[in-house]
Amino acid sequence: MFKRAAAEMLGLSDIGSVIRREDYDKVDADDYVMHEDNERIYFLIKSKMDEYCFTNHALIHLDGTTALSKKRVLARYPYAYYPVREVLMETAGTVDLDVEIKFKLGEHPFSIDVHKKFITEIKDLYKSLLKIAEITHENNVKLTQAQQSQELASSVLGQTNKLDANLLEQFNGIRQSAFEWMTESHKQYKRKDFGAVFERYINN
Numbered sequence: 001m002f003k004r005a006a007a008e009m010l011g012l013s014d015i016g017s018v019i020r021r022e023d024y025d026k027v028d029a030d031d032y033v034m035h036e037d038n039e040r041i042y043f044l045i046k047s048k049m050d051e052y053c054f055t056n057h058a059l060i061h062l063d064g065t066t067a068l069s070k071k072r073v074l075a076r077y078p079y080a081y082y083p084v085r086e087v088l089m090e091t092a093g094t095v096d097l098d099v100e101i102k103f104k105l106g107e108h109p110f111s112i113d114v115h116k117k118f119i120t121e122i123k124d125l126y127k128s129l130l131k132i133a134e135i136t137h138e139n140n141v142k143l144t145q146a147q148q149s150q151e152l153a154s155s156v157l158g159q160t161n162k163l164d165a166n167l168l169e170q171f172n173g174i175r176q177s178a179f180e181w182m183t184e185s186h187k188q189y190k191r192k193d194f195g196a197v198f199e200r201y202i203n204n
Contacts, residue, residue: 014047014048014049014113015047015097015098015113015114015115016045016046016047016050016052016098016112016113016114016115017045017046017047017114017115017118018043018044018045018114018118018121018122019044019045019046021041024041024044027044027046027051027053028051028062028072029041029044029051029053029060029062030053032053032060032062032074032076033053033055033060034057037057038056039055039056039057039058040055040056040195041053041054041055042054042055042056042128042195042198042199042202043121043124043125043128043198043202045112045114047113049063049064050062050063050064050112052110052112054125054128054198056193056194056195056198057078057079057080057192057193057194058076058077058078058079059076059077059079059082059105059110060074060075060076060077061074061075061076061077061110062074063075077105077106077108078192079105079132079136079191079192079194080190080191080192081106082105082106082108083105083106083133083136083137083140084103084104084105084129084132084133084136085103085104085105085106085133086102086103086104087101087102087103087126087129087130087133088101088102088103089101089102089122089123089126090102091119092116092119096116097115097116098113098114098115098116099113099114099115099116099118099119099122100112100113100114101114101122101125101126101129103129103133121202124201124202124203125201125202127201128194128197128198128200128201128202131197131200131201132194132197135191135194135197136191139190139191
């Protein structure tokens with residue numbers, strides 16, 4: 001009940017506000033952060049209807065009709081499985097009260113209106129999301145190249161094995177090494193923790 005009423009205390013409206021770190025414990029999203037797994041909040045936008053909680057692992061989105069509504073829809077989008085794409089920012093015009101940041105997580109589009117007094121903070125978030133998108137894209141390219149290399153090596157060794165049965169044991173050993181190499185490549189290029197990116201660009 002306290003956290004649902006916190007929107008009024010924080011002076012929130014339908015236009016989002018950037019929540020200060022010392023007030024993270026006043027929002028509902030904090031209850032769903034996996035602190036036990038070293039997950040932490042780096043950026044949080046809250047309006048009367050929604051909370052957008054950016055952690056080092058995922059975006060946690062709490063969707064509700066009003067700040068006092070008992071029903072909330074919780075969605076979690078890990079960056080490793082929902083790549084950040086198409087990051088855009090619309091600055092405020094002369095008479096506009098808000099700025100807008102847009103992006104996709106996988107195929108899920110987001111468009112968040114934030115009061116223009118938080119323009120500096122939103123610029124920091126914009127740069128963070130751009131960098132995460134860049135890193136994810138480059139890692140996906142490298143992972144695809146690693147998979148193609150492994151498939152080519154297996155194909156060549158498979159053809160050799162058909163010509164000489166004595167190479168079977170050697171082929172199986174190399175195949176196991178290739179599997180282990182691909183497992184390590186997946187760990188390396190499927191990045192799950194982007195805390196270092198947020199720490200570099202977000203000043204709070």
